[in-house]
Amino acid sequence: MNSYTIINHDRSQICDINISDVEKPPRAKIELGDVTPHNVKQLKTLNTVVFPVSYNEKFYKDVLEVGELAKLAYYNDIVVGAVCCRVDTSENSRRLYIMTLGCLSPYRRLGVGTVMVEHVLRHVEKDGNYDNVYLHVQVNNTGAIDFYKKFGFEIHETKKHYYKRIEPADAHVLQKNLRPPALTNGIISHNERHHNEKFNNHDKKSHDHNHHNDKHLNEKNSSHHHHHHDKKNSDK
Numbered sequence: 001m002n003s004y005t006i007i008n009h010d011r012s013q014i015c016d017i018n019i020s021d022v023e024k025p026p027r028a029k030i031e032l033g034d035v036t037p038h039n040v041k042q043l044k045t046l047n048t049v050v051f052p053v054s055y056n057e058k059f060y061k062d063v064l065e066v067g068e069l070a071k072l073a074y075y076n077d078i079v080v081g082a083v084c085c086r087v088d089t090s091e092n093s094r095r096l097y098i099m100t101l102g103c104l105s106p107y108r109r110l111g112v113g114t115v116m117v118e119h120v121l122r123h124v125e126k127d128g129n130y131d132n133v134y135l136h137v138q139v140n141n142t143g144a145i146d147f148y149k150k151f152g153f154e155i156h157e158t159k160k161h162y163y164k165r166i167e168p169a170d171a172h173v174l175q176k177n178l179r180p181p182a183l184t185n186g187i188i189s190h191n192e193r194h195h196n197e198k199f200n201n202h203d204k205k206s207h208d209h210n211h212h213n214d215k216h217l218n219e220k221n222s223s224h225h226h227h228h229h230d231k232k233n234s235d236k
């Protein structure tokens, strides 16, 4: 199927072309790199362009300390995306919270987001000690919802009025559980049941806690950003 024969009107054959012989452009290179004091400004610029919410100095200070949990994404050596996470250990569970994961719009649907989310999932798998990975998305962000569903995330709950300065203000919590209830022939062992009960009891509370934290983060936007937000919101 990969070879074509070019034939003249008089049916004499000109040549055979084998597609595998035709020179193809080299495949784009997608790589992740560390966030350092030298490139953290690029991360700020990227997040400002991609997200309708702005992040404060503490966000960027913390991100410099989280190692593998914050990465810049390069498309043929150009910064086009970034992911920033933090560990959330509130209420007896250990969760990874994706604070931001985004790609510049001209570079979307090229696999950059996949490389970032797979990096995060590989990290939590390797660690082995996380209960789940979660994030918030605006309820109208169907692109991001479809994207995360591909990687096993589910809409875990919907929070009304989660965002203070953007419309719609409601957010879905997208979550991927990493410890499915361990069923052995349908019977849950005592230890597992104990773990699951603990896990479920604290789940709701820890969301509330984070809700508070993240709102706090959003509210910290300095007033000169407001106009900026409003403009972006109307663009959405």
Ligand SMILES: CC(C)(COP(=O)(O)OP(=O)(O)OC[C@H]1O[C@@H](n2cnc3c(N)ncnc32)[C@H](O)[C@@H]1OP(=O)(O)O)[C@@H](O)C(=O)NCCC(=O)NCCS
Pocket: 050, 051, 098, 099, 100, 101, 102, 103, 104, 107, 108, 109, 110, 111, 112, 113, 114, 115, 135, 136, 137, 141, 142, 143, 144, 146, 147, 148, 150
């Ligand atoms: C969500 C986002 C990170 C996806 O990044 P991306 O680099 O475009 O993702 P990928 O190219 O790896 O997409 C992988 C798959 O996810 C799905 N997907 C991604 N974007 C989608 C969209 N807009 N609509 C439907 N499906 C989508 C597709 O199945 C896609 O595979 P395909 O292109 O072969 O069909 C990107 O759209 C983005 O930066 N959005 C703005 C920021 C944001 O909303 N982040 C989420 C909250 S943290």
